Amino acid sequence: MIRVIGDIDAANADQLVDQFHQAAWCEWLVLDLTTVEFMGTAGLAALRAINARCAEGNVQWALVAGRAVSQLLAVCGHDQTFPTSESLTAALASVHKLPK
Known part of the structure; x- marks a missing residue:
């Protein structure tokens, strides 16, 4: 699981992708963005890159998005x-293919 706190913008979106690449060998990923206060278009580009990479690598993933x-x-x-879930519990269930 990768949890992001604060903002995702042009200054740090690459760090999110880098963190994902470090975990890319996993069978599943939950990306917790519930505490992100701002996300710019660079963050959206990072999500698209993560989504594409997960599809290529057959990695089950789920995004838990906060309001921003x-x-x-x-x-x-x-x-x-993106494969979004309403909560961390639902996200974990979806990547493990468990009943929600």
Whole structure:
């Protein structure tokens, strides 16, 4: 699981992708963005890169988005693009294919 606290913007979005690459050998990933207060378009690009890499590597993943991230995804038309979950519990269940 990768948890991000604070902001995701052009200054640090690459760090998110780097953290993901360190965990890319995993069978599953939960990306917890519930405490992100701001996410810019660089953060959205990072999510697209993570999504593509997970698809290529057959990695089950789930995104738990807080209010700021959910708003950006909706405004940019990406609210259905990523495998989102309502809670960490639901995200963990989805990546492990357990009943929610």
